[in-house]
Amino acid sequence: MALVLLAAACGGAQDPTPECLVAEDGSLVPAGCAVEGQPTATPTATAGPATGPTAQQLFAGTCGTCHAIDGISVGAVGPDLTQIGARADAAYIRQSIIDPDAVIAEACPSGACPPGVMPKTFGGLLSAGQLDALVDFLAARR
Ligand code: HEC
Structure with missing residues (x-):
């Protein structure tokens, strides 16, 4: 299992973006503030009306x-x-x-x-x- 390290925290002084960055195998990727093992709160698009059958x-x-x-x-x-x-x-x-x-x-x-x-x-x-x-x-x- 790859070791995943949380680098610069959300809203860090050197990071102008609100997202967390995760150092994964040496590369930095936007992670939407996800912490491994915890669900992300990213909203997902759903098809059709919110309620009732289509x-x-x-x-x-x-x-x-x-x-x-x-x-x-x-x-x-x-x-x-x-x-x-x-x-x-x-x-x-x-x-x-x-x-x-x-x-x-x-x-x-x-x-x-x-x-x-x-x-x-x-x-x-x-x-x-x-x-x-x-x-x-x-x-x-x-
Ligand atoms: C028990 C069978 C039955 C059910 C259930 C039924 N229909 Fe029909 N429908 C028919 C029949 C038989 C006709 C042809 C006679 C007429 O024009 O009334 C028809 C005609 C139609 C037509 C006209 C078609 C044309 O070519 O002019 C439409 C539109 C239609 N139905 C829509 C619906 C919809 C929408 C539903 C569901 C809400 C539905 N029907 C449920 C039997 C049914």
Whole structure:
């Protein structure tokens, strides 16, 4: 195991930077004030919103049983939505989610789309933020 020595301390007089320097095998490297054996407090970037599922996770869990999107879900009751953004705008997509029977899509995997199959309850089940995120997610799929 390499011997790691803490050299010039944080904020040392000769060191204008706030970071500690660690002498490791003779070289000085910025160490973010880490001390061996102790965790650093370096913040890490996380993907997606801070709370709740991403739109993709929401789709996969809530809609994916009936709708396919390449690489995400394989449902074959309603239309494949892989390129829904290319044939529909956000307003149509929103209406399709909260009021599915307002317009009945034409082509479903097993033939003409059946009315009354897609649940009409999503408007109440999804929060406004979840609905917005789902609409954005689908409208961007071209
Ligand atoms: C129980 C099966 C089922 C579930 C669950 C379901 N759908 Fe559907 N969906 C359908 C069917 C069947 C249609 C076609 C009939 C129609 O237009 O209402 C459809 C139509 C659609 C359309 C219109 C597609 C087009 O090509 O015009 C969109 C958009 C859509 N669904 C989105 C969703 C989203 C988003 C969810 C999840 C919140 C969801 N669906 C959940 C069965 C389902």
